Amino acid sequence: MMNMPEKDPKGDDTSEARPPEKDSYAVDARYARGVQINSGPGGNSMVNNFFEQPSLDEDLRTLRLRDLEGAFRKFIECGRDRQVDLLSEYERAGEIANLICARKGPAQCAELLYGMAAERFMKxxxxxxxxxxxxxxxxxxxxxxxxxxxxxVRLREYAAANPGRAAQLLIGITRVDSSSARFRTHRAAQLLPGVEYVLGLKDEMAAALLRALLFRYAVDSASGERYPLPELTRDAPGLLERLVISDVHRTARLMAALGSAKLVAACIRRLRLASATRLLDGLAVVSQTGFEAVLRALPQPMAAVLLGRVSDSNxxxxxxxxxxxxxxxxxxxLALMTYANAIADRLVSRAGLDASEIxxxxxxxxxxxxTVKNSDYYRRQRNHLAGAAVVxxxxxxxALLLG
Incomplete structure (x- = not known):
C-alpha cells in the first residue's frame, strides 16, 4: 500500500516542501532569499541574485592581488560605504588616500575619512x-x-585617539572661511572636549589652541599673516575661569607660553578678582620677570589692587x-572702572546681577x-592735607592784607 503524506485536520499537506528540480522554471518563494523576481509581459520572469555582490573580504583580496594603480581603479568602482570600509582595512589604504587627494581632491578624501572610526581615522x-x-x-x-x-561626539573620540591632531582640527575650525569670526571661535569652544583635555596637551600645542580660542585675530595687510589681538572672544572668560579652577599652575605655564605680557594681561583683566589673583601668583612662580611685565601691562589701579592681593613674597x-x-x-x-567692561559683559551674558558678581x-x-591703607600713602595724605591747609x-x- 502506498504511503500517503499526512494531512492536518484542515486537509493541508504537512509533508516537507521540496525545492523545484534544476530544470524546472518554477520558483518557490520559500527558497528565494536574496532573490528578486521581476515579471515581464507574456508571463516571462527575470531573476536577480543579490548574493552575487562581492563581500568585503573578496574586495580586499582583489586589491591585494593588484598593483597600486589597479587597486585604485578597483577602489573607485566601489560604492561610498565600501570605500570607507576598504580605507579602514586595506594595508595600502594610506597610498590610496594620497591618490584620492591628488586625483579627486582633498574634499573627496575628507568625506571618506569622516565616516571612519577614530583610531583608523587618525592612522x-x-x-x-x-x-x-x-x-x-x-x-x-x-x-x-x-x-x-x-x-x-566625533571630537571627543578624535581627542581620545590623538589629542594633538584633534587640537589642530579645533584650531582649523577657528579659521574656517565663513562670514563671522565670532561664530567660528564660538563653535570651536562648544566642541572643546573639556578643560582637562587642554591642560593635558603638550605646552606648544596647548598654547596654540588657547591662542586660537581666547583671542580675536587681525590680518597683516602687508604679509597677510594672522596675529592675535589683546581682545578676548566671548567664550574666553568662562574657559579661563575653568582652567584656573582646574589647575592654576598648569594654566599659568600655558599663559607664560603665549610669550606676550599684553595677551596675558588681557586675560587677567577679564577674570574675577579671586581667579586673577591666583593666576598672577602662578605666573610669579613660572617667571618673576614675566609676572612684573604683566603687572606693568595692566591698568595702574587694577595692578595696585591685584598686588595687594597676591602673596606677600610675590x-x-x-x-x-x-x-x-x-x-x-x-x-x-578707579579700580572698579578698570573692571567695568568685564563686569558688564558678565551681566549681559547672565541677564542680571547674581550673587557671585556682587x-x-x-x-x-x-x-x-x-591696598591704600596698608601702604605709606596715608602719610602722603596727611602731608597733602597739611600743605593744602598752609596754602x-x-x-x-x-587776601586780608591786600584787601
Whole structure:
C-alpha cells in the first residue's frame, strides 16, 4: 500500500516542501532569499541574485592581488560605504588616500575619512603627505563646524585617539572661511572636549589652541599673516575661569607660553578678582620677570589692587609699585572702572546681577581700599592735607592784607 503524506485536520499537506528540480522554471518563494523576481509581459520572469555582490573580504583580496594603480581603479568602482570600509582595512589604504587627494581632491578624501572610526581615522591622516594632510584637515574642520550634534561626539573620540591632531582640527575650525569670526571661535569652544583635555596637551600645542580660542585675530595687510589681538572672544572668560579652577599652575605655564605680557594681561583683566589673583601668583612662580611685565601691562589701579592681593613674597619682590592716588575711595572707584567692561559683559551674558558678581564687586572695592591703607600713602595724605591747609591759610592772609 502506498504511503500517503499526512494531512492536518484542515486537509493541508504537512509533508516537507521540496525545492523545484534544476530544470524546472518554477520558483518557490520559500527558497528565494536574496532573490528578486521581476515579471515581464507574456508571463516571462527575470531573476536577480543579490548574493552575487562581492563581500568585503573578496574586495580586499582583489586589491591585494593588484598593483597600486589597479587597486585604485578597483577602489573607485566601489560604492561610498565600501570605500570607507576598504580605507579602514586595506594595508595600502594610506597610498590610496594620497591618490584620492591628488586625483579627486582633498574634499573627496575628507568625506571618506569622516565616516571612519577614530583610531583608523587618525592612522590614515598620519599616512597622508604633509600637503595632503593640511588640505584634508582644512576640509574636515569645515565639516565639523557645520555638523550638528555629531561633531561633539566625533571630537571627543578624535581627542581620545590623538589629542594633538584633534587640537589642530579645533584650531582649523577657528579659521574656517565663513562670514563671522565670532561664530567660528564660538563653535570651536562648544566642541572643546573639556578643560582637562587642554591642560593635558603638550605646552606648544596647548598654547596654540588657547591662542586660537581666547583671542580675536587681525590680518597683516602687508604679509597677510594672522596675529592675535589683546581682545578676548566671548567664550574666553568662562574657559579661563575653568582652567584656573582646574589647575592654576598648569594654566599659568600655558599663559607664560603665549610669550606676550599684553595677551596675558588681557586675560587677567577679564577674570574675577579671586581667579586673577591666583593666576598672577602662578605666573610669579613660572617667571618673576614675566609676572612684573604683566603687572606693568595692566591698568595702574587694577595692578595696585591685584598686588595687594597676591602673596606677600610675590608682592615684596616687585621693584616698581603701581601708582595710586592715596585716597581709598578714589582708588576704589578707579579700580572698579578698570573692571567695568568685564563686569558688564558678565551681566549681559547672565541677564542680571547674581550673587557671585556682587561678591566680586565688593572684593574689588575692599581690596582697593585696603591696598591704600596698608601702604605709606596715608602719610602722603596727611602731608597733602597739611600743605593744602598752609596754602589756604597763606592765601587768606594775603587776601586780608591786600584787601
Amino acid at each position: 590614515r591622516l598620519g599616512e597622508l603627505t604633509r600637503d595632503h594632510r593640511s588640505a584634508v584637515m582644512t576640509q574636515l574642520a569645515e565639516r565639523l563646524s557645520k555638523d550638528g550634534s555629531g561633531a561633539a 608682592a615684596a619682590s616687585v621693584s616698581g609699585r603701581p601708582w595710586t592716588s592715596g585716597w581709598p575711595w578714589i582708588d576704589a572707584v 561678591r566680586n564687586i565688593q572684593d574689588i572695592w575692599r581690596a582697593a581700599c585696603r 589756604l591759610f597763606v592765601g587768606l592772609v594775603l
